[in-house]
Amino acid sequence: xxxxxxxxxxxxxxxxxxxxxxxxxxxxxxxxxxxxxxxxxxxxxxxxxxxxxxxxxxxxxxxxxxxxxxxxxxxxxxxxxxxxxxxxxxxxxxxxxxxxxxxxxxxxxxxxxxxxxxxxxxxxxxxxxxxxxxxxxxxxxxxxxxxxxxxxxxxxxxxxxxxxxxxxxxxxxxxxxxxxxxxxxxxxxxxxxxxxxxxxxxxxxxxxxxxxxxxxxxxxxxxxxxxxxxxxxxxxxxxxxxxxxxxxxxxxxxxxxxxxxxxxxxxxxxx
Numbered sequence: 383x384x385x386x387x388x389x390x391x392x393x394x395x396x397x398x399x400x401x402x403x404x405x406x407x408x409x410x411x412x413x414x415x416x417x418x419x420x421x422x423x424x425x426x427x428x429x430x431x432x433x434x435x436x437x438x439x440x441x442x443x444x445x446x447x448x449x450x451x452x453x454x455x456x457x458x459x460x461x462x463x464x465x466x467x468x469x470x471x472x473x474x475x476x477x478x479x480x481x482x483x484x485x486x487x488x489x490x491x492x493x494x495x496x497x498x499x500x501x502x503x504x505x506x507x508x509x510x511x512x513x514x515x516x517x518x519x520x521x522x523x524x525x526x527x528x529x530x531x532x533x534x535x536x537x538x539x540x541x542x543x544x545x546x547x548x549x550x551x552x553x554x555x556x557x558x559x560x561x562x563x564x565x566x567x568x569x570x571x572x573x574x575x576x577x578x579x580x581x582x583x584x585x586x587x588x589x590x591x592x593x594x595x596x597x598x599x600x601x602x603x604x605x606x607x608x609x610x611x612x613x614x615x616x617x618x619x620x621x622x623x624x625x626x627x628x629x630x631x632x633x634x635x636x637x638x639x640x641x642x643x644x645x646x647x648x649x650x651x652x653x
Contacts, residue, residue, distance in 0.1 A: 383442070383499060383503075384442065385413070385415060385442045385443050385496060385497065386414075386415055386416065386442055387415060387416040387417075387418070387439070387440060387441045387442050387443075388410050388415050388416070388417055388418070388441060388442065388443045388444070388445060389418045389419075389420070389436065389439065389441045389443070389444040389445070389456075389460075389465075390403050390406065390407055390410075390417060390418070390419050390420075390423065390425060390428070390444075390445045390447070391419075391420050391423070391444065391445070391446045391447065391448075391452060391455070391456045391459075392419075392420075392423045392446075392447040392448055392452065393447065393448030393449065393451070393452045393472065393475075394422075396448065396472065398472055398473075398484070399423075399447045399448050399452075399472060400423060400424075402447050402470065402472075402484055402489070403419065403423050403425055403447055404424075404425050404426065405486075405489070406445060406447070406470075406489060406493070407419070407425035407426070407427070407428055408425075408426070408427075409489070409490070409493050410445075410493065411427050411428075413493075413497050416429070417429070418430075418431050418436075418439060418441065419431070420432070420433055420436070420459075433459050436459045436460065437459075437461075437462065437463070441463070441465055442465065443465065443466060443467075443468065443496070443640070444456055444460060444465055444466070444467045444468070445467075445468045445470065446467055446468070446469050446470065447470045447472070447484075448470075448471070448472055448475060449471060449472060449474075449475030449476065449477055449480075450475070450476065450477065450478050450479055450480075450564075451616070451617070452469075453467065453469045453479045453480070454522055454523060454615045454616075454617060455617060457508075457522050457637045458519055458520065458522070458614075458615065458617075458618075461519065461520050461633075461635060462635055463635075464635070464638065465638065466503045466638040466639060466640050467637070467638065467639055467640065468481060468482065468492065468496070468639075468640040469481055469482070469639065469640075470482045470483070470484060470489065470492075471483060471484065472484050478563055478564075479560070479639065481639065481640060481641055481642060492642070495642055496640070500642070501640050501641060501642050502641050502644075503638050503639065503640065503641070504638070504639045504640075504641045505636040505637070505638060506522060506558070506559075506560045506576065506636060506637040506638075506639065507558055507559070507560075507579060507599070507632060507633075507636055507637075508520045508521060508522050508558060508632070508633040508635065508636060508637055509521050509524075509525060509556065509557075509558055509581065509630055509631065509632060509633055510630070510631065510632075510633035511525050511612060511614075511628055511629065511630045512628075512629045513612070513620065513622055513626050513627070513628055513629075514626050514627055518612060518614060518618075518620055519614050519618050520614075520633040520635070521558070521561070521614045521615045521633075522558065522560055522561070522615060522637050523557060523558065523560055523561030523564045523565070523615045523616070524555050524556060524557035524558065524561040524564060524565050524566060524615065525555070525556045525557075525612060525613070525614060525628075525630055526553065526554075526555050526565060526611075526612070526613040526616070527553050527554050527555075527556070527604055527606070527610055527611070527612055527613075527622075527628060528552060528553035528586065528610060528611050528613065529552050529553055529606070529608060529609075529610055529611075530608065530609040530610055530611055530621070531608060531609065534608060535550050535551065535552065535589060536550070536551075536552075536606045536607055536608040536610065537549070537550050537606070537607045538550075538551060538553070538554060538604055538605070538606050539604070539605045539606075539607075540554075540583070540602060540603065540604050541602070541603040542583075542597065542600060542601070542602045542603070543597065543598075543600055549585065549588050549589070549590060549592045550588065550589040550590065551585050551586055551587055551588035551589060551592065552586045552587040553585075553586040553587075553610070554583060554584065554585050554586055554604070555569065555571070555582070555583070555584040555586065556581060556582070556583055556602060556604075556630050557571070557581070557582045557584065558581065558582075559574040559575060559576045559577070559578045559580055559582075560576050560637075561582070561615075562574040562576075562582055564616075565616065566582055566584040566594070569584050569585070569586055569594075570584065570594055571584035571594040572594060572596060574596060575646075579598065579599050580596055580597065580598060580599060581596075581597050581598075581599055581600070581602070582594065582595070582596050582597075583595050583597065583602070599631075599632050600631070601629060601630070601631040602629070602630045602631070603627055603628065603629050603630075604627075604628040604630065605625055605626070605627050605628065606622070606624060606625070607624055607625065608624050609621070609622065609623055609624050610622045610624075612628060
């Protein structure tokens with residue numbers, strides 16, 4: 383893999399992330415690469431861009447500095463691009479998706495391996511939703527469907543694998559294996575090996591006991607008899623009117639991550 387152009391993203395409002403972005407940008411620039419940063423991150427010699435411009439950039443690699451929120455945001459910006467992400471975690475972050483720590487020796491070693499072509503690319507499946515045919519942004523972790531009203535409990539109808547079921551509950555989470563250690567886990571969902579081709583459906587406060595289930599990748603339709611919200615990876619929120627059909631399935635573009643050493647159950651080890 384030839385690396386000629388690199389996008390650097392960093393946690394907003396973190397001076398440590400900004401410092402690392404400047405240091406890493408210098409190391410990569412010294413390798414003869416073009417550097418882009420997303421406003422308001424500034425790196426000497428880099429071109430600053432808005433997130434809306436990323437889809438038009440010709441880049442070979444993205445470096446995300448921060449925690450999982452920064453990584454999720456970066457992956458979403460790269461939605462239609464086959465660009466791998468090197469995730470670097472700050473000391474204050476759990477960094478479930480990270481490959482490298484913020485220690486200078488780790489970063490220098492990672493840069494050396496990147497430009498020695500001594501790494502592999504890991505693929506992670508994503509999911510995408512549409513509401514009455516209107517496509518929403520893709521999710522690497524999960525789609526949270528939650529009631530809009532705090533005083534009434536909706537009934538959600540779900541159609542999947544040729545079966546329709548209905549439950550009264552606050553909401554539900556449809557997650558990927560990557561997202562099984564995120565919001566879904568907080569509501570009692572299972573941890574699923576990140577390399578599996580599967581989807582998890584986890585209920586939120588069902589009145590009649592509904593278990594969390596793991597299903598093969600398929601199309602899932604959800605409909606609520608009250609207004610609801612769809613939250614993408616905890617970062618992007620859409621309003622959904624009652625009885626609108628939310629269709630969720632696999633997104634055609636996987637997320638790609640730079641890895642240096644193979645590790646099974648990577649996420650379980652990071653909890």
